[in-house]
Amino acid sequence: MNDIILECQNISQQFEDGKTIISVLNEINFSIEHGQSVAIMGASGAGKSTLLQLLGGLDNPTSGRVLIKGNDFAQVSQKQRGLLRNKYLGFIYQFHHLLPEFSALENVMMPLLIAKIPKKEAKLKAMGLLAEVGLEERVKHRPGQLSGGERQRTAIARAMVTNPACILADEPTGNLDESTATTVTELMLRLNQKHNNGMIVVTHDKILAAKMQKTYELTGGKLVLQ
Numbered sequence: 001m002n003d004i005i006l007e008c009q010n011i012s013q014q015f016e017d018g019k020t021i022i023s024v025l026n027e028i029n030f031s032i033e034h035g036q037s038v039a040i041m042g043a044s045g046a047g048k049s050t051l052l053q054l055l056g057g058l059d060n061p062t063s064g065r066v067l068i069k070g071n072d073f074a075q076v077s078q079k080q081r082g083l084l085r086n087k088y089l090g091f092i093y094q095f096h097h098l099l100p101e102f103s104a105l106e107n108v109m110m111p112l113l114i115a116k117i118p119k120k121e122a123k124l125k126a127m128g129l130l131a132e133v134g135l136e137e138r139v140k141h142r143p144g145q146l147s148g149g150e151r152q153r154t155a156i157a158r159a160m161v162t163n164p165a166c167i168l169a170d171e172p173t174g175n176l177d178e179s180t181a182t183t184v185t186e187l188m189l190r191l192n193q194k195h196n197n198g199m200i201v202v203t204h205d206k207i208l209a210a211k212m213q214k215t216y217e218l219t220g221g222k223l224v225l226q
Contacts, residue, residue, distance in 0.1 A: 005165040005198045007031040011064030026221030032198040039209035042218035048202040090159030092169040098143040104154045105139040129157040149180035166198035
């Protein structure tokens, strides 16, 4: 059985700036399997977020292929691409992107409701994930009533609630103080191992990166294993 969740094959990404072609990524090959945790570091402007967008099927590379569970993002319709993302991927961002008018519980239920899971089942699963991240007493609170760490833990629960094969996290601790960042990091790693998903974290945080199984540096458009 092929254990690879997400794979990119010779992907390159270029942008046009007037008459100039800017090459951001250059023939990158990369894959991640269940249970793996990977950090991607690099200077600002190195292309880390660009790479994460390609891995998440949010953009198409100039050349090369991105495969999610063997499915080529570029070979499916936008609707199918959305279904693949919702089925196999969970996203965590530096800013939680919770919907302010909904409670923590409703925010975590949202991906399940989008996937047409019955409301009662979605509520039970969302309650379970919120308990896992230590927020069982805060399920009715809206984002504005939660601390920064609580909001990010809610966002982690939302990313995990569909039991995705892989989590893609873009600077997940970048907006948190050191103590809260440590708590969130430990939580992410614990859930990663418990649920046996893959986890790719783009970060400037060397402490966070050091806790991943592998760390890559994105430099000169190439991924270099550290």
